[in-house]
Amino acid sequence: MSSRAEGEIIHFDNVGLRYEHDREVLSDLSFTLFPGSFYFLTGASGAGKTTLLRLIYLAQRPSRGVIRMFGKDAITMPRSGLPALRRRIGVVFQDFRLVPHLSAFDNVALPLRVAGFSERDIAGPVHDILEWVGLADRKESRPATLSGGEQQRIAIARAVIGRPDVLVADEPTGNVDPDMALKLMRLFELLNRQGTTIVVATHDVHLLRKVPDALIMRLDRGRMSDPTGALRYPPRRPS
Numbered sequence: 001m002s003s004r005a006e007g008e009i010i011h012f013d014n015v016g017l018r019y020e021h022d023r024e025v026l027s028d029l030s031f032t033l034f035p036g037s038f039y040f041l042t043g044a045s046g047a048g049k050t051t052l053l054r055l056i057y058l059a060q061r062p063s064r065g066v067i068r069m070f071g072k073d074a075i076t077m078p079r080s081g082l083p084a085l086r087r088r089i090g091v092v093f094q095d096f097r098l099v100p101h102l103s104a105f106d107n108v109a110l111p112l113r114v115a116g117f118s119e120r121d122i123a124g125p126v127h128d129i130l131e132w133v134g135l136a137d138r139k140e141s142r143p144a145t146l147s148g149g150e151q152q153r154i155a156i157a158r159a160v161i162g163r164p165d166v167l168v169a170d171e172p173t174g175n176v177d178p179d180m181a182l183k184l185m186r187l188f189e190l191l192n193r194q195g196t197t198i199v200v201a202t203h204d205v206h207l208l209r210k211v212p213d214a215l216i217m218r219l220d221r222g223r224m225s226d227p228t229g230a231l232r233y234p235p236r237r238p239s
Helices: 049-056 079-086 104-114 119-132 148-160 178-193 205-210
Strands: 010-018 024-033 038-042 064-069 089-092 166-170 197-201 215-220 223-225
Touching (some): 024 223, 038 049, 038 178, 038 205, 049 166, 089 148, 104 119
Parallel strands (some): 089 166
């Protein structure tokens, strides 16, 4: 894992979420994510992993509690301030969410165009990131012509093109074979070594062994289990 400074990057304090009058789907979540760390978010189907990720990347607001992002209160902050926080978080969705009529190049370039970068400033970084994920030769291809693993790598490239401080990935290996799953984990590890905090939601227990230094966040029926305390205190770095 990275040796970046050990300040908090995301902090949840007694966070809960309910939909209208239903029971809480997430309850009493208190944890801290630290810069440059790698986390696996695990739990049975229906445990609330995707919902928790939505809170982390600010697509959902909690019903109660405090969420602090990069030193700022994301709950009381005016909505006009949220886009700046969201730009610091890359998201790899379980269903990829690539734009079907755009080429691989244009899908990856989309966040930079939305952020107002000029075409001259976009071309180099997009080519570099496509080369990094091994798909520079498919830059003109549309999503429908790509395999599941290729689509996943394009989704990852799009998520990291803006150099986010945090990368959140929802079941990123669920649609690929074991060999491709291992390759994707190596991509995440490389990004983590460059300083990005990684949060990977998965139900695949075998995947947890692929990143020995990763910390485990376990959700059980909407509650977090953290027997080691690693989500409250900075994890120890290898000496």
